[in-house]
Amino acid sequence: MKTWLNGQPANQLDLSDRGLSYGDGLFETVQIRDGRALLLEQHWARLQSGLARLKFPASSLALLQQDVAALTLPDSGVLKLTLTRGPGGRGYRLPDIAQVSRIVALGPLPDFAGQPAEQGVRVRLCDTRLGLNPLLAGIKHLNRLEQVLARAEWQDAAIAEGLVCDLEGYLAEGTMSNLFWVVEGVLYTPVLDRCGVAGIVRSHLIEVARQAAIRVNEGRYLPTVLHQASEMFICNSLIDIWPVIQLDQQSLEIGSVTRQLQQLLQQEYQL
Amino acid sequence: MKTWLNGQPANQLDLSDRGLSYGDGLFETVQIRDGRALLLEQHWARLQSGLARLKFPASSLALLQQDVAALTLPDSGVLKLTLTRGPGGRGYRLPDIAQVSRIVALGPLPDFAGQPAEQGVRVRLCDTRLGLNPLLAGIKHLNRLEQVLARAEWQDAAIAEGLVCDLEGYLAEGTMSNLFWVVEGVLYTPVLDRCGVAGIVRSHLIEVARQAAIRVNEGRYLPTVLHQASEMFICNSLIDIWPVIQLDQQSLEIGSVTRQLQQLLQQEYQL
Numbered sequence: 006m007k008t009w010l011n012g013q014p015a016n017q018l019d020l021s022d023r024g025l026s027y028g029d030g031l032f033e034t035v036q037i038r039d040g041r042a043l044l045l046e047q048h049w050a051r052l053q054s055g056l057a058r059l060k061f062p063a064s065s066l067a068l069l070q071q072d073v074a075a076l077t078l079p080d081s082g083v084l085k086l087t088l089t090r091g092p093g094g095r096g097y098r099l100p101d102i103a104q105v106s107r108i109v110a111l112g113p114l115p116d117f118a119g120q121p122a123e124q125g126v127r128v129r130l131c132d133t134r135l136g137l138n139p140l141l142a143g144i145k146h147l148n149r150l151e152q153v154l155a156r157a158e159w160q161d162a163a164i165a166e167g168l169v170c171d172l173e174g175y176l177a178e179g180t181m182s183n184l185f186w187v188v189e190g191v192l193y194t195p196v197l198d199r200c201g202v203a204g205i206v207r208s209h210l211i212e213v214a215r216q217a218a219i220r221v222n223e224g225r226y227l228p229t230v231l232h233q234a235s236e237m238f239i240c241n242s243l244i245d246i247w248p249v250i251q252l253d254q255q256s257l258e259i260g261s262v263t264r265q266l267q268q269l270l271q272q273e274y275q276l
Numbered sequence: 277m278k279t280w281l282n283g284q285p286a287n288q289l290d291l292s293d294r295g296l297s298y299g300d301g302l303f304e305t306v307q308i309r310d311g312r313a314l315l316l317e318q319h320w321a322r323l324q325s326g327l328a329r330l331k332f333p334a335s336s337l338a339l340l341q342q343d344v345a346a347l348t349l350p351d352s353g354v355l356k357l358t359l360t361r362g363p364g365g366r367g368y369r370l371p372d373i374a375q376v377s378r379i380v381a382l383g384p385l386p387d388f389a390g391q392p393a394e395q396g397v398r399v400r401l402c403d404t405r406l407g408l409n410p411l412l413a414g415i416k417h418l419n420r421l422e423q424v425l426a427r428a429e430w431q432d433a434a435i436a437e438g439l440v441c442d443l444e445g446y447l448a449e450g451t452m453s454n455l456f457w458v459v460e461g462v463l464y465t466p467v468l469d470r471c472g473v474a475g476i477v478r479s480h481l482i483e484v485a486r487q488a489a490i491r492v493n494e495g496r497y498l499p500t501v502l503h504q505a506s507e508m509f510i511c512n513s514l515i516d517i518w519p520v521i522q523l524d525q526q527s528l529e530i531g532s533v534t535r536q537l538q539q540l541l542q543q544e545y546q547l
Contacts (some may be wrong), residue, residue: 008291017288018296020279020379025289025360027420028299059421060428087295090424095298095386097420097427108291115366136471137443138407141421147418149298149368150412152332153361156368157331174409181367
């Protein structure tokens with residue numbers, strides 16, 4: 006893993022940084038393939054939107070983009086981009102002039118055992134509930150204790166992901182992914198206006214599916230609706246799309262909608 | 277400000293620390309007066325409870341207590357103690373063996389302008405709503421973006437604090453303090469089972485008040501109930517108790533319950 010702070014090679018950050026004190030910042034995780042950062046424009050757009058919601062200086066993004074432009078990207082890997090509000094400020098109060106910290110990390114892709122995109126994965130339903138918080142819903146901020154606690158529920162390496170509901174019991178997402186399922190040819194995914202991270206691949210797939218004349222419904226769904234699902238998959242920027250072949254006791258087939266979306270996503274990546 | 281990491285003087289932290297990546301940790305802010313750390317046992321107890329809720333190794337606290345025991349405390353100041361789950365783990369998953377990071381910072385007390393404890397302060401009601409999150413409610417974790425955003429609502433230095441309601445509109449706390457008020461001799465404070473930080477001084481005052489035969493009610497209250505208040509105050513480990521003399525357009529007197537609790541708290545500190 007190679008890391009840079011504000012454009013310079015570094016592996017440490019000031020202890021007074023607000024990223025550490027308050028989780029006062031945002032991050033993006035970008036897949037590098039064939040030497041290209043996939044869906045990078047979409048990552049910039051989400052980051053920009055998050056910066057506005059957290060009242061960061063509007064100029065914060067441009068410097069990070071310069072940092073990334075100066076990198077020599079490997080053939081494949083993971084590019085993690087973090088912006089924090091930097092050091093200072095008295096207590097929670099914003100510093101008069103925020104000295105945003107830009108953290109860039111470049112490492113290898115995780116070694117996913119087996120062939121999860123081809124063979125599918127097992128997932129479980131978590132007990133941990135995500136709090137209701139419209140203020141922070143959707144953006145990829147650094148306050149991620151809920152995901153840590155949900156992921157801490159299981160140790161079994163054969164289980165690739167845990168699905169998490171919100172406080173009212175509605176499906177929200179996976180701990181590190183977004184969730185889709187298919188009922189009678191229609192694609193469903195939880196709306197993320199009160200909790201969760203609106204993933205880049207999730208947003209992109211909704212668009213891709215609609216272009217392919219697949220109906221997509223975003224809404225509040227109880228986990229019991231998953232019993233009707235003929236297909237299910239999870240997605241994020243590193244795993245792309247992993248079909249779900251087992252959710253706790255429920256077995257699922259890998260269906261044609263999942264395969265079609267996998268193919269369409271890979272085609273998009275070539276463009 | 278002097279800082280230590282894992283018992284050694286340091287001012288930087290590894291970029292891979294989970295405190296930065298996920299806000300995966302807890303902190304305490306302790307007042308030093310006459311060379312003593314005030315209510316330190318209560319701070320340890322809250323930290324211990326937070327560590328259990330976040331599934332930290334049970335041994336994490338003892339090492340931090342050794343760090344603090346080794347310090348030479350100044351006559352007055354602020355001792356900030358932070359524990360993070362340290363570096364590592366793949367994504368949100370807990371590291372197999374957490375190498376907890378212990379951060380100790382020792383600095384001067386903030387210079388509070390005027391004599392807020394004697395003269396009282398002005399506060400405002402914030403628009404920012406705290407999310408509902410029983411999983412994390414009460415503990416002093418590092419996921420504090422809500423407090424940052426609430427505090428960003430005002431710039432006026434004459435306003436000492438902002439009161440914040442939860443998503444359903446019930447009073448919760450101040451951005452950096454807890455809230456109490458008096459109606460017909462009874463002390464009221466919001467219950468903090470779904471959001472907010474259960475402050476050390478808050479818990480201590482509830483106990484002290486009951487010992488002094490003052491009735492204390494914890495519950496869900498809409499901000500409109502504050503119109504009936506004859507007294508109001510905010511508290512935390514650094515400010516102790518600040519009477520509120522103005523909430524937006526509402527003026528308040530500094531009453532006998534507030535003065536009595538201020539006196540009782542100062543007496544406790546002498547013990």
